[in-house]
Structures are given as structure tokens and as C-alpha cells.
Amino acid sequence: MKIFYLLLSVVLGASAPSVQSQSSAPITDPASFVLPFIGTTNGGHVFPGATLPHGMAKVGMDTDSPGNQAGYDANATFNATGFSQLHDTGTGGSISLSNFKLWAFVNCTDFAHCPTSIASRKVLRNVLPDGSPDDFASPGYFSSNLSTGIRVELTSTRRTGLHRYTFPPGTVEPRMVVDITDDGQMSSTFPVMTLDPSTARVTGQAEFAASFGPGRYTAYTCVDFAGQGFELGAPTEYGTFLADFPVQGQTDLNQLYFGFIDQLGALFTFAPAPEGTPTVILARAGVSFISSEQACENAEEEIPDFDFDSVSAASRATWNELLGRIQVDTTNVTTEMIQLFYSALYRTHISPADYTGENPKWNSTEPYYDSYYCNWDTFRALYSLTALHDPVRFSEIVRAMIDIQKHEGWLPECRGATAQQFIQGGSNGDPILGEFFVKYSEQAAALNVSADDLYTALLADAELQPPNWNLQGRQANAWKEFNYVPQDMFDAGGANTKQVSRTLEYAFGDFAISQVAKILGKADDAAKYAQRAENFNNVWNPNVSVPGTPSVLGMMQPRFKNGTFNFTDPRHCSVHDPEMATCFLNAADRDGFYEASPIVYSQFVPHDTARLIELQGGNESFVNRLDFIFNESYFDVTDEPSMQIPFMYHYANLPGISTQRARLIIAESFNTSISGIPGNDVLGAMGAYSAFYLLGMYPVPATRQYLLSSPFFSSVSFFNPVFNSTTTIKANGFEGNPANGTGGKVFVESVTVNGEPYKSNCFLDWDVFTNGSLVELTLTDNPNVSCGAGAEALPPSLSTGGFS
Numbered sequence: 076m077k078i079f080y081l082l083l084s085v086v087l088g089a090s091a092p093s094v095q096s097q098s099s100a101p102i103t104d105p106a107s108f109v110l111p112f113i114g115t116t117n118g119g120h121v122f123p124g125a126t127l128p129h130g131m132a133k134v135g136m137d138t139d140s141p142g143n144q145a146g147y148d149a150n151a152t153f154n155a156t157g158f159s160q161l162h163d164t165g166t167g168g169s170i171s172l173s174n175f176k177l178w179a180f181v182n183c184t185d186f187a188h189c190p191t192s193i194a195s196r197k198v199l200r201n202v203l204p205d206g207s208p209d210d211f212a213s214p215g216y217f218s219s220n221l222s223t224g225i226r227v228e229l230t231s232t233r234r235t236g237l238h239r240y241t242f243p244p245g246t247v248e249p250r251m252v253v254d255i256t257d258d259g260q261m262s263s264t265f266p267v268m269t270l271d272p273s274t275a276r277v278t279g280q281a282e283f284a285a286s287f288g289p290g291r292y293t294a295y296t297c298v299d300f301a302g303q304g305f306e307l308g309a310p311t312e313y314g315t316f317l318a319d320f321p322v323q324g325q326t327d328l329n330q331l332y333f334g335f336i337d338q339l340g341a342l343f344t345f346a347p348a349p350e351g352t353p354t355v356i357l358a359r360a361g362v363s364f365i366s367s368e369q370a371c372e373n374a375e376e377e378i379p380d381f382d383f384d385s386v387s388a389a390s391r392a393t394w395n396e397l398l399g400r401i402q403v404d405t406t407n408v409t410t411e412m413i414q415l416f417y418s419a420l421y422r423t424h425i426s427p428a429d430y431t432g433e434n435p436k437w438n439s440t441e442p443y444y445d446s447y448y449c450n451w452d453t454f455r456a457l458y459s460l461t462a463l464h465d466p467v468r469f470s471e472i473v474r475a476m477i478d479i480q481k482h483e484g485w486l487p488e489c490r491g492a493t494a495q496q497f498i499q500g501g502s503n504g505d506p507i508l509g510e511f512f513v514k515y516s517e518q519a520a521a522l523n524v525s526a527d528d529l530y531t532a533l534l535a536d537a538e539l540q541p542p543n544w545n546l547q548g549r550q551a552n553a554w555k556e557f558n559y560v561p562q563d564m565f566d567a568g569g570a571n572t573k574q575v576s577r578t579l580e581y582a583f584g585d586f587a588i589s590q591v592a593k594i595l596g597k598a599d600d601a602a603k604y605a606q607r608a609e610n611f612n613n614v615w616n617p618n619v620s621v622p623g624t625p626s627v628l629g630m631m632q633p634r635f636k637n638g639t640f641n642f643t644d645p646r647h648c649s650v651h652d653p654e655m656a657t658c659f660l661n662a663a664d665r666d667g668f669y670e671a672s673p674i675v676y677s678q679f680v681p682h683d684t685a686r687l688i689e690l691q692g693g694n695e696s697f698v699n700r701l702d703f704i705f706n707e708s709y710f711d712v713t714d715e716p717s718m719q720i721p722f723m724y725h726y727a728n729l730p731g732i733s734t735q736r737a738r739l740i741i742a743e744s745f746n747t748s749i750s751g752i753p754g755n756d757v758l759g760a761m762g763a764y765s766a767f768y769l770l771g772m773y774p775v776p777a778t779r780q781y782l783l784s785s786p787f788f789s790s791v792s793f794f795n796p797v798f799n800s801t802t803t804i805k806a807n808g809f810e811g812n813p814a815n816g817t818g819g820k821v822f823v824e825s826v827t828v829n830g831e832p833y834k835s836n837c838f839l840d841w842d843v844f845t846n847g848s849l850v851e852l853t854l855t856d857n858p859n860v861s862c863g864a865g866a867e868a869l870p871p872s873l874s875t876g877g878f879s
């Protein structure tokens with residue numbers, strides 16, 4: 076997903092580069108290198124608030140900016156509108172999960188005239204001398220100083236947000252708002268709320284619109300208040316509000332709710348702290364998708380004592396343990412590089428979110444994860460990073476996906492807020508399950524992943540036509556009958572779009588299934604799905620070339636049921652599209668491709684690049700085409716389909732060119748500023764992509780191989796808690812990273828594993844990461860390196876013997 080937005084390059088919190096020259100000690104506080112504001116403007120849509128790894132509660136500031144899908148905007152001209160409890164990160168669609176905002180007033184003139192609506196209450200943040208807002212964030216913690224003089228701090232547990240509002244001296248009537256209905260989209264219906272006049276507890280709920288689909292969901296909250304350093308006591312005034320009209324003494328919405336007005340909630344006045352004690356009010360907001368009673372239970376269980384500092388410290392400790400599993404040697408690199416890496420890694424652990432115990436749709440003893448938004452974005456790299464250092468979490472996500480298939484028939488694709496959302500391409504849960512099983516089949520039972528259920532779930536996607544393949548599954552009947560998705564087949568369900576990109580993704584999905592079948596000893600199935608994985612050949616039209624460039628000949632193209640091809644201009648949906656057409660989900664021109672040009676999609680065969688090279692006329696012409704893609708700006712760093720292209724030179728035995736391309740992309744498109752991500756981060760999809768580049772690797776999902784380049788550090792290591800082993804990749808001779816991304820002693824000349832020469836300089840097998848190996852790279856400044864001389868030196872492809 077991508078969204079274009081204005082460019083902004085103010086650096087938030089990045090310290091001046093300093094370069095060390097001694098070998099570094101282990102990083103014990105990686106959280107100190109995380110800059111959560113990276114990507115919070117310029118369309119990155121990153122959530123910078125407080126969350127645990129994969130927490131359901133994501134407590135953060137909401138602003139009145141356009142394009143604040145994750146609530147926040149780092150541009151100080153925008154006002155704060157509230158501090159809400161859920162959120163997604165990096166997504167497109169509509170504003171997502173900005174539910175149950177809290178707000179504080181210093182001194183309104185009187186209760187009945189407090190400006191409770193969003194439009195009336197919103198205020199600017201304090202602005203620092205450099206023009207940035209006075210906001211701070213680090214893993215598990217967020218704070219802001221509002222122009223009203225109120226300081227807001229946020230932290231969280233899995234299902235509960237804890238807020239700390241410090242009022243300015245002289246506040247005589249601190250007041251708190253609990254907004255039940257505003258979700259950022261103003262989509263609520265059926266609001267319910269009750270407040271307790273003696274305790275100020277608010278319980279509430281409403282139904283809201285999902286962000287990227289037709290579904291709706293109901294969310295619940297339970298908010299309690301406490302004083303810090305003083306007894307808060309019962310509120311001195313209480314009531315409900317409708318827009319800008321507080322009604323004192325009301326304890327529920329029944330008399331207010333006389334139609335569709337989307338601004339309802341509770342307002343309290345508290346006595347300030349005694350003279351000499353600052354007025355600090357804590358607000359604890361439990362959330363649930365089951366009931367407000369459960370929201371209260373969650374809050375009471377997770378944060379019994381309102382101890383803000385210990386909740387925040389516990390969250391940070393959890394983050395440090397997780398992030399610290401990947402260690403980088405800081406010798407000869409800038410602080411910015413360390414920040415870039417740990418911030419990217421951090422962003423890959425915000426979603427999917429652990430909603431276990433919060434699934435309103437069925438009861439199950441399996442984990443329940445939500446916010447897969449979308450697998451189309453994350454299947455490419457994110458889970459292959461998770462596989463390296465967070466296998467237990469990965470297994471829980473896989474179990475949750477399988478459980479969803481058991482109850483809804485198909486694997487989730489773009490699920491969010493408990494609702495099915497729009498599918499962007501294929502059934503991309505398949506390569507995610509494939510990735511897990513190919514790497515962890517031997518540990519699956521111990522991780523409580525049922526191999527049978529996993530396989531059944533994959534087969535459902537592959538074989539069964541869903542009622543609406545816009546929301547789940549595939550256009551399976553068409554796929555089975557034609558071995559491609561014909562452009563003129565209007566069967567029930569779904570929208571008649573993106574037939575070519577879906578064909579390519581279905582083929583990759585079937586490859587993932589064949590990999591799983593092979594491990595399960597199902598030889599016939601393995602052969603059948605490997606055959607179907609070759610269906611990309613069926614949409615290859617050898618006669619179509621790029622207008623004006625006849626040498627770039629042969630293109631993935633839409634095809635009719637009768638076997639003849641339709642024509643889509645290869646430049647369609649690129650910067651050179653003469654029609655300037657778009658290819659988003661709501662695009663007017665539905666020419667067979669989703670969010671990328673035919674030129675980009677004509678490279679998408681991760682499982683059989685060898686065959687693709689044949690189709691494209693051999694190594695030389697393949698490499699010319701890759702160069703053409705970069706030189707003519709068809710490579711689109713802002714969108715996921717381009718992600719794997721830079722590393723494709725590996726397959727033509729030119730890994731030095733891949734290294735060079737990848738390093739230029741980091742230098743040109745990723746940095747630690749608030750606009751430091753190209754395009755939407757989409758649940759950390761861009762985070763995973765850049766983290767892999769910085770680690771000197773790129774994944775081939777659902778295989779045991781990682782493509783290899785050189786890390787941006789003299790050494791990187793991976794601790795895997797399931798294997799209880801640490802694998803280290805050491806870049807011998809590392810001298811640092813050329814700032815402009817060009818040249819340097821960064822090219823991999825040879826590789827040893829545990830002291831023995833390795834079969835390839837271009838990839839590492841998964842075994843390297845299970846055994847706790849020492850991988851040593853010899854670097855050179857000569858980009859003309861190769862994968863090695865042996866028969867096994869090139870990365871595998873399906874048509875040249877397949878994947879072991």
C-alpha cells in the first residue's frame with residue numbers, strides 16, 4: 076500500500092553521527108536506539124505511541140491532520156485531539172482504531188461550557204525551537220507537552236493503556252473527558268456508556284467501521300482515574316456530553332442519544348491536589364472486543380496499582396529482551412545506522428496484535444491475533460525476519476491464522492479490528508504458513524502448531540472457491556480451470572480486477588504449498604503444486620515489449636479464457652504511464668495489475684528466477700532489463716512489489732550489483748527523520764525490508780534460503796530462543812559504510828561457515844541459523860564478485876532442481 080504525501084525532513088531526536096573504532100560491547104538497551112517517530116509524516120503512517128511487542132493496546136496521540144491513519148502526525152502545525160487506546164501502524168485505508176480518546180482541560184469556564192467536541196477542544200502542542208512538536212517517544216512510552224500546559228504521558232500493557240496527565244500549577248478545576256464515539260472516522264453507531272458518580276469509572280462501547288473493508292466491529296472500554304501522590308476522591312462534578320454540550324448529573328447516554336451524533340462521552344471535574352502537590356491524574360483505560368466488563372477485568376488484572384513508572388519500565392524491558400536478540404557490532408558505524416536498524420526492527424513487532432481472549436466471533440483455546448493489514452505487504456520479508464529471532468511469536472500468529480481458517484473457511488488476508496478486509500492480491504497467508512513450516516516443521520509439534528491443520532488451511536485457499544474472494548481466499552475455480560486468472564471470467568464474488576498480479580501471487584502461494592507438501596511426504600501434492608507454481612508462464616506474452624524499448628521484450632499480460640492475450644501497456648501504473656493511471660483497489664482502470672506496473676510484476680517469480688531468466692532471454696538480457704528498471708525509474712521503492720528486485724542480480728551471478736543497488740536504496744530512501752520511510756510502513760513491511768538490507772540479507776519466503784550480501788555492521792548476530800543458539804555473521808575487513816551508498820569495501824568475495832569454505836557467496840541455508848554458526852565474509856571493494864564456482868553456488872530455483 077502506498078499513499079503520496081508531502082515531503083518533510085526534520086530530524087527528530089537523531090544525535091550527531093559519531094563513529095567508534097573499538098570493537099563494541101553487546102547492546103543491552105537497544106530501546107535507546109529506537110526512534111519511534113521515523114515515518115510519522117510523509118505518508119509513513121507509523122504509530123509512535125506506547126505498545127508492548129504485538130500489544131493490543133496501542134496508546135497514542137491523535138491529531139487533526141489528514142493522513143493520520145495511525146493517529147499521529149509529527150508536523151507541529153496539527154492539533155492534538157485526544158489520546159486513544161488502540162491503533163494500527165503504517166496502514167492505508169481509512170483512519171484505523173483511534174478509539175476511546177481521553178482529554179484533559181486545565182480550567183474551562185464552567186462544567187456546562189467545557190468545549191468537549193473534537194473541533195472545540197483540540198489544541199496545538201508546544202513547539203520546540205527547531206519547529207518540531209515537544210513530543211518524545213521510546214519503546215513502551217510516549218509523552219507530549221500541550222500548549223495548555225498539560226503534560227501527557229502514555230504507557231501500556233497488552234490490553235490496557237495507562238495515561239498520566241500533569242496539570243500546570245494553578246489548575247483549580249482539572250477536568251477529564253472520556254470520548255466514547257470518536258474513532259477518527261466518525262463512524263460510530265449504537266453507543267452505550269455508563270459512569271459511576273462516586274468512583275468516576277466509565278464503561279462504554281460502540282460499533283465502528285473497519286478501516287479497509289465493508290465490515291464493522293464493536294469495541295469496549297473501561298476507564299478509571301487515580302491521583303498520583305494524592306487521593307483523587309470522588310469527582311466534584313460529573314456528567315455526559317453531546318458535542319459541545321455537557322449535561323451535569325447524567326450518568327448514561329439514554330437521554331442524549333436521539334439520533335446520529337458522533338460525539339458522546341463523559342466529563343468529570345476533580346478537586347486539584349492539595350497545596351504543594353502537583354495535580355497529576357492517572358487514567359487507566361482497559362479495552363476489549365468482548366464486553367466492557369472484560370475491559371474492566373483486563374485493566375484490573377494488568378495494572379492493579381496505577382504504577383506508571385513500573386508499567387513503563389516493564390514494557391521497555393520486554394522490548395529490550397526482544398530487540399536484543401539481534402545484536403550489531405557498532406564499531407566503525409554511525410549512531411544513525413544503529414538507530415536505523417533498531418527502529419526498523421522495532422516496527423516489525425507492533426502488529427499483528429495479540430488479541431488472545433478478545434475474539435468476539437468464536438471461543439477457542441488457540442491464540443487469536445488480529446491486524447494482519449495486509450499479508451500482501453508482510454509476506455515478502457517480515458515473517459522471514461521474525462523466523463530468525465522470534466519463533467514462538469511466529470508460531471502463535473500461525474496458530475491464530477489456522478484457527479481463523481477453521482472457523483471462517485479461509486486464511487485471513489487483510490483482517491483488521493476483527494473484520495475481514497479487502498484482499499490486495501493472492502492468498503498471501505500461504506507463503507507465511509509456508510515460511511513457518513519450512514523452517515520449523517521439526518519444532519511445530521512442540522510449538523503446538525498442528526501440521527495437519529496447517530496443511531488443511533493451505534488447501535482451503537488453494538482449492539475452495541470462497542463466497543467473496545475480495546475478502547478471503549482466491550478465485551479458486553478460475554485458477555483450477557485455466558491455470559491463470561482469465562481477464563474475462565466474471566464468476567460470483569469479488570471484483571474483476573488484478574488478474575495478472577493475482578495469477579503471479581497464486582503461483583507463489585502454490586509454491587509455498589508444494590514446499591509444505593514435500594516436507595509432509597505428500598509427494599503427489601508436492602508435484603501438483605510445484606506444477607501450479609509454474610503457472611506464471613501462462614501469463615507471459617513473449618511478444619510484448621516496452622514502447623520505445625524493443626529490447627525489453629516479453630511481459631506478464633492479461634489473458635482471456637480462450638487463451639488469447641489482452642494488452643496492458645507495460646508502463647501502466649508507473650511514473651511513465653502515458654495515461655497517468657492508478658492501480659489501487661479503487662482504480663478506474665482495471666488493467667490486471669495491482670499497485671505496480673507490468674514491468675515490475677514481470678519480475679515477480681521469487682521461486683523460479685532461473686525460469687524467468689530464460690523467459691527474458693538469458694542472463695545478459697535479464698540483467699539489462701534489471702538495469703532498465705532502475706535507470707528508467709520503474710523500480711518503486713515506495714511499494715511492496717518492487718521489494719525483491721534489487722537482489723535479483725544474484726541469480727545472474729552478479730551479487731555485487733545487488734549489494735550496490737541495496738546500499739543505494741538505503742542511502743537514498745531510508746533515514747532516521749520523521750519522513751525517513753518511503754511509502755506506508757504497513758505493519759513494518761518497510762521496516763523488515765530495510766532491516767534485511769542492513770543485515771546484508773534478503774529472504775526467499777517459504778524456502779530454507781536467505782540471499783546474502785554484506786551487513787552494514789562489522790558483525791551481526793541472531794539469538795534464536797527455540798534453538799537456544801546464536802549465529803553470527805562477521806564481515807571481515809569491514810571499514811564502514813560509504814555515506815552515499817556507492818562503492819566501499821562492502822562486496823562479498825568469499826564465505827566460510829565455521830571455518831569451512833561455504834558452497835555459495837550468494838545465499839545461506841537455514842541450517843546455518845539453527846546450529847549457531849559463525850559465518851565469516853571476506854569483503855572487497857571490487858563489485859565484480861560472483862556467487863562462487865561450484866554447481867551449488869547460484870541460489871536455487873524451482874526449474875533447476877528446486878529447493879532442498
Ligand SMILES: *[C@@H]1O[C@H](CO)[C@@H](O)[C@H](O)[C@H]1NC(C)=O
Binds near residue numbers: 081082151152
Ligand atoms: C506542516 O503542515 C502544514 C499544513 O499542511 C504545511 O503547510 C507545512 O509545510 C508542513 N510542515 C512541514 C515542515 O512539512
Ligand SMILES: *[C@@H]1O[C@H](CO)[C@@H](O)[C@H](O)[C@H]1NC(C)=O
Binds near residue numbers: 154194198
Ligand atoms: C488547530 O486548531 C486551531 C483551533 O481550532 C485551528 O485554527 C487550526 O487551523 C488547527 N490547525 C490545523 C493544522 O488544522
Ligand SMILES: *[C@@H]1O[C@H](CO)[C@@H](O)[C@H](O)[C@H]1NC(C)=O
Binds near residue numbers: 226
Ligand atoms: C515536557 O515538559 C517536561 C517538563 O515539564 C520536560 O521534562 C519534558 O522533557 C518535556 N517534553 C516532553 C516531550 O515530555
Ligand SMILES: *[C@@H]1O[C@H](CO)[C@@H](O)[C@H](O)[C@H]1NC(C)=O
Binds near residue numbers: 181182243246247
Ligand atoms: C485556572 O483558574 C484559576 C482561577 O481563575 C487561575 O488562578 C489559574 O491561573 C488558572 N490556571 C491555569 C493553568 O490556567
Ligand SMILES: *[C@@H]1O[C@H](CO)[C@@H](O)[C@H](O)[C@H]1NC(C)=O
Binds near residue numbers: 435
Ligand atoms: C464464548 O463463551 C462464553 C462463555 O461460555 C459465551 O458467553 C459466549 O457467548 C461465547 N462466545 C461465542 C462467540 O460463542
Ligand SMILES: *[C@@H]1O[C@H](CO)[C@@H](O)[C@H](O)[C@H]1NC(C)=O
Binds near residue numbers: 467521522523
Ligand atoms: C503447548 O501446549 C502445551 C499444553 O497446552 C503448553 O503447556 C505449552 O506451553 C504450549 N507451548 C507453547 C510454545 O505454546
Ligand SMILES: *[C@@H]1O[C@H](CO)[C@@H](O)[C@H](O)[C@H]1NC(C)=O
Binds near residue numbers: 640
Ligand atoms: C508471438 O509472435 C509469434 C511470431 O509472430 C507468434 O507465432 C506467436 O503466436 C506470438 N505469441 C503470442 C502469445 O502472441
Ligand SMILES: *[C@@H]1O[C@H](CO)[C@@H](O)[C@H](O)[C@H]1NC(C)=O
Binds near residue numbers: 563635636637638
Ligand atoms: C477471445 O476472447 C476475447 C474476450 O472475450 C475476445 O475479444 C476475442 O475475440 C476472443 N478471441 C478468439 C480468437 O476467440
Ligand SMILES: *[C@@H]1O[C@H](CO)[C@@H](O)[C@H](O)[C@H]1NC(C)=O
Binds near residue numbers: 563641643
Ligand atoms: C482489455 O484491456 C483493455 C485495456 O486495459 C480493457 O479496457 C478491456 O476491458 C479489456 N478487455 C476485456 C474483455 O477485459
Ligand SMILES: *[C@@H]1O[C@H](CO)[C@@H](O)[C@H](O)[C@H]1NC(C)=O
Binds near residue numbers: 799
Ligand atoms: C542455552 O544455551 C546456554 C549456553 O549457550 C546454556 O547455558 C543454557 O543452559 C541453555 N538453555 C537451555 C534452556 O537449554
Ligand SMILES: *[C@@H]1O[C@H](CO)[C@@H](O)[C@H](O)[C@H]1NC(C)=O
Binds near residue numbers: 789
Ligand atoms: C575500522 O575501520 C578502519 C579503517 O577505516 C580499520 O582500520 C579498522 O580495522 C576497522 N575496525 C574494525 C574493528 O573493523
Ligand SMILES: *[C@@H]1O[C@H](CO)[C@@H](O)[C@H](O)[C@H]1NC(C)=O
Binds near residue numbers: 813814816817818
Ligand atoms: C560517494 O562517496 C565516495 C567516497 O566518499 C566518492 O568517492 C564517490 O565519488 C561518491 N559517489 C557518488 C556517486 O557520489
